[in-house]
Amino acid sequence: MKKNTVQKDLPLGLYIHIPFCRSKCAYCDFYSLAGAEERMDDYCRALERHLAEVAPQAECHKADTVYFGGGTPSYLGAERLCRLLGSIRKLYKVDKHAEITLEANPDSATDRKALKRLRKAGFNRLSLGVQSMDDALLQTIGRIHTRQQVQEAVAAARKAGFKNLSLDLIYGLPGQTMEGWEKTLSDAVGLHPEHLSCYGLKLEEGTPLYRRQGELTFPDEDMQADMYLYAVEFLKQCGYEQYEISNFAKPGFASRHNLKYWLMQEYAGFGPGAHSDFGNVRYGYARDLERYLKGELVLQESETVDSDEREREYLMLRLRTVQGVDPREFEYRFRQRFAPLAALLQQCAREGLAEQDGNGWHLTAKGFLVSNRIIGLLQDELAREKNRRLEAAARGDYRVV
Numbered sequence: 183m184k185k186n187t188v189q190k191d192l193p194l195g196l197y198i199h200i201p202f203c204r205s206k207c208a209y210c211d212f213y214s215l216a217g218a219e220e221r222m223d224d225y226c227r228a229l230e231r232h233l234a235e236v237a238p239q240a241e242c243h244k245a246d247t248v249y250f251g252g253g254t255p256s257y258l259g260a261e262r263l264c265r266l267l268g269s270i271r272k273l274y275k276v277d278k279h280a281e282i283t284l285e286a287n288p289d290s291a292t293d294r295k296a297l298k299r300l301r302k303a304g305f306n307r308l309s310l311g312v313q314s315m316d317d318a319l320l321q322t323i324g325r326i327h328t329r330q331q332v333q334e335a336v337a338a339a340r341k342a343g344f345k346n347l348s349l350d351l352i353y354g355l356p357g358q359t360m361e362g363w364e365k366t367l368s369d370a371v372g373l374h375p376e377h378l379s380c381y382g383l384k385l386e387e388g389t390p391l392y393r394r395q396g397e398l399t400f401p402d403e404d405m406q407a408d409m410y411l412y413a414v415e416f417l418k419q420c421g422y423e424q425y426e427i428s429n430f431a432k433p434g435f436a437s438r439h440n441l442k443y444w445l446m447q448e449y450a451g452f453g454p455g456a457h458s459d460f461g462n463v464r465y466g467y468a469r470d471l472e473r474y475l476k477g478e479l480v481l482q483e484s485e486t487v488d489s490d491e492r493e494r495e496y497l498m499l500r501l502r503t504v505q506g507v508d509p510r511e512f513e514y515r516f517r518q519r520f521a522p523l524a525a526l527l528q529q530c531a532r533e534g535l536a537e538q539d540g541n542g543w544h545l546t547a548k549g550f551l552v553s554n555r556i557i558g559l560l561q562d563e564l565a566r567e568k569n570r571r572l573e574a575a576a577r578g579d580y581r582v583v
């Protein structure tokens with residue numbers, strides 16, 4: 183019998199963007215609209231159409247992660263969310279052990295019955311945007327929930343059966359002190375989440391916080407670095423493994439969906455503002471809800487990714503993870519010498535910024551603080567190495583190639 187050569191059940195991540203929020207936070211530049219609740223039903227219909235349109239391209243794939251992000255997915259309500267997940271299951275092969283994440287704001291995740299329904303429908307990971315456990319600070323950054331609502335949401339999620347809970351925190355907030363950050367971290371750990379993300383505040387152009395930065399005092403760069411290093415050490419002592427610059431998890435709870443982004447695995451995004459890396463094409467949809475509702479899938483960007491770009495990205499993404507870069511994998515994947523990069527990494531190691539172990543090279547916590555600079559240097563070296571190879575080939579000297 184002839185062997186079937188078509189590869190089947192390639193893993194795929196599905197990302198569903200929900201562009202609604204009850205109100206916009208002062209620091210946030212993610213695509214979402216406040217006060218557009220009346221568009222929610224139309225939006226779910228548009229999403230279902232879009233999901234159906236892409237499904238035939240995913241025939242050879244099995245979705246092993248599904249991620250509802252936003253915006254505020256929980257704001258959509260359990261009924262719409264369960265229906266959407268049901269449609270996804272009908273249209274895509276969703277693995278029975280798939281990680282299915284729902285992002286939620288504490289103020290729209292305290293209803294135990296609704297959470298139970300979501301859990302029953304198959305959502306098995308809840309990612310709560312907490313940001314801070316200090317009520318005054320929450321108010322300054324425009325959050326509409328309190329510390330108490332965070333505690334209620336966590337208790338409700340546990341009662342509803344969620345065994346994989348993640349909390350997002352931000353450090354470097356206006357007026358935040360080191361003690362304040364330490365307190366937020368210990369309060370967050372006291373809620374026993376399986377996963378924590380700690381992001382340094384990014385002042386995004388166009389946000390209210392960006393406009394008001396002159397009136398506010400922010401922790402300076404040194405204090406932000408100390409806050410980060412404190413989190414890395416404290417969370418380690420509390421039994422969390424760091425697996426990426428900003429992400430920490432109890433053993434076995436690293437987010438499989440987010441790992442896909444860093445390990446350059448395939449994912450397909452749905453909704454305005456959603457990004458995809460699927461079928462060797464990277465694309466993103468325009469941040470325009472109204473056109474999306476009309477069924478217009480406007481591409482904001484689309485590029486076929488060539489091998490040079492993949493190589494640059496591989497370095498950038500892998501060095502964000504604690505696993506780091508495996509020289510053998512790099513050389514096998516890109517047919518490219520790793521030695522010139524290793525020389526640079528050795529220099530970083532002498533400054534305590536990188537380390538080598540049995541798996542290869544990774545950055546240290548101190549290195550993560552300046553990761554953009556290190557990655558930039560490595561990418562420049564990669565370009566120089568490419569030029570050396572081209573020049574050698576032009577000379578007919580194939581020993582270097």
Ligand SMILES: C[S@@+](CC[C@H](N)C(=O)[O-])C[C@H]1O[C@@H](n2cnc3c(N)ncnc32)[C@H](O)[C@@H]1O
Nearest residue numbers: 209210212252253254287311350381382383384
């Ligand atoms: C797009 S939000 C969605 C989560 C949910 N809507 C919430 O806010 O609770 C995902 C996370 O990104 C982080 N984030 C958003 N804007 C940020 C910024 N300007 N700087 C640092 N982190 C940011 C927050 O921690 C937030 O929880």
Ligand SMILES: C[S@@+](CC[C@H](N)C(=O)[O-])C[C@H]1O[C@@H](n2cnc3c(N)ncnc32)[C@H](O)[C@@H]1O
Nearest residue numbers: 197212251252309348350379437451455456457
């Ligand atoms: C900042 S991360 C927070 C992840 C969270 N800490 C966790 O571990 O689950 C999530 C946000 O990134 C954005 N995001 C993730 N994947 C995306 C994709 N494929 N396209 C567009 N935005 C995406 C969404 O705004 C989403 O709310």
Ligand code: SF4
Nearest residue numbers: 203206207210252253
């Ligand atoms: S942080 Fe979350 S709730 Fe706040 S505006 Fe951004 S997406 Fe909406």
